[in-house]
Amino acid sequence: MARIEGVLDRNWLTNGGPLVEEFEGEVAAVSGVRHAIATCNGTLALEIAISAAGLAGEVITTPFTFVATAHALRRLGITPVFCDVDPVTHNIDPAQVERLVTPRTTGILGVHLWGRPCAVDELTDIADRHGLRLLFDASHALACSSGGRMIGGFGAAETFSFHATKFVNSFEGGAIVTDDDALAERARLIRNFGFADYDQVRALGTNGKMAEVAAAMGLTSLESRDRFTAVNHQNHAAYRTGLAGVQGIEVVPYDDEELTTRQYVVVEVDETAGLSRDDLQEVLWAENVLARRYFYPGCHRVEPYVTEQDEQRLLMPATDRLAHRLLTLPTGTGVDATDIDVIAGIIERAVELGPLLASALPRRQPAPTPVAPMPSDGQASPE
Template sequence: MTGSQPAIPPARPVIGEDEIEAAVRVLRSGMVVQGPEVAAFEREFSELVEGRHCVAVNSGTSALQLSLLALDFKPGDEVIVPSFSFAATANAVRLAGGVPVFADIEADTFNLDPDAVAAAITPRTVAIMPVHLYGHPAAMDRLMPLAEAHGLTVVEDAAQAHAAALNGTPVGAFGIAGCFSFYPTKNMHSLEGGMITTGDAEFARKLRLLRNQGMEKQYQNEIVGANMRMTDVAAAIGRVQLGKLGGWTERRRANAAYLDERLTGVAVPPVAPGAKHVYHQYTIRVSGDREAFRAALSERGVGSGSYYPTPIHRLKPYLNEDGTPGPWKLPETERATGEVLSLPIYPTLTTEDLDRIVEAVNAAAVAA
């Protein structure tokens, strides 16, 4: 806190009376697991991804894992992923029986570099999983032709990118599957939950089997599946939030434009041509001592976050037996982990909040 002003947190979930009323309505109905609210949520979310089939699940990680399980990996099958992401990206590959292969990112968008992906393809590669990090779409205009040329499947990690688009095509409408998260700090949430989008009806049916113990009809199990269903309470909250997503997205984009115009001494997030950035995170680059910079913001009552301070390939589960990282050459990934800092950008920020953020960042940049 600075003076009498409360600190501005790095993220602030929105849970209003509409969400509370929706949850109570479902609880009173007695239909609480994968019922009419889930079906309605799937139909309504489909409008965000050009009418694709939608399969609701209990988390964004489950969305990734089920999408990859549906590909039926064979031992040694490789999936190219960024190391600059949350661990769930690579964890889902491992949990589905695949081998994550790490490729470097672009310096500007923080997303997979198509040239690095091309260099990482081997005879064992079966899929590419780009992450639309921070709400900026990955270079799908280059990744999709690359995947097609090599006969590879594309699964999009769109956990942070609800309503983002590239050249008019929404994320989640490029690959065989798009995977969204509804964690409380995302651009919209359902308290917890996820959604898989696909243009393939048979793939969608397989996903529905996998999320529900391998059965479409009770006790008629067709395949080995899991319990990754979404509750109707979560779906009802998600439907309310989906109705607000458009306005919240424009507010995030307006907040980003406000910061872009006023911040000095730091590198503000660029936007690639044709990209609609939805700013799940507003991520700057800080030269010098990032942690000191972050502490300076905190002293002025402005929260921030480093996403991600350790790349996945340096996390314990992905190290060699002797504790060393694998043979990955990821210079842009390594640079980003030491420089990125995400500022508050959520839609409930006031102009006064934004001005405090600008003042704190610019003062910290001068002092750095």
């Protein structure tokens, strides 16, 4: 509130005020890069980074991500070429990326899902050999590392989201981070309508600026990131303990050798659980536990992509499998060990009664194709 009152006292509400500049400096420091360009949301951060990197034609990306990743490309007239994911890491599979490179390919857009890093070295090698630009959607990965190096400095640029449901939030916001001086300069131009000075427009741009009140929240949130991380680690460990030995339920692990914020608790529900992931979600919702299926049904199966691609392009077996098996559970500072004990107990009991519950729950009709995306709610929209 002191920061917000300062904004009002200064009468400087937007257009690169002192709090935005301070926030950019802090984000750059956390990420170990020279430049952070704050934006009004994570989607525009992606669009601006894509434009500043000069991408066009086709860009290879993952279908197992929030739809903003694909939409940012498509809205700029670029064709997202979906590449299936590694079933273990849940990230884009570099072994399949190279087969998708065509003369129209200009870049690769990876996503560090759950804050677990992509195969950065392999993707960098592919991009270098084919003369492609490499970008990363790092919306889940602020303050995480890959190979001991902070996420933020890989590829030509990476982008963060500071949506209200994120580990660090600015109410709504985003940022582009990079060590590429020229790309950073272009991104700053694009973010502010192409203005290079008071009345000098030097490029095609948009209005992607972060407001001062958002930066006030972002700075305040950053100050608490160590506490947020500690709570998330405790919660993740508590879920792993509480669900250990529950048949058919696996808590997706993080690499203890890397810095991770563990802002997501993801469980994989397999057939041995005796009930489906969707059945388990219905049980949890009935108990007011708002678990969420991510990223159902995959970008390749929502509009406009599902009707634009031939059947062969829709074959994403690893993505389809994960989209029908993964469930995220409540975590963060609003959840404590007692809550987790209750949630784990509900899941354990649901599995014990799996076949009985499955037969009692209403039967869903198979979703038609094309499949509409789920409506967004809070961290259901991990932009």
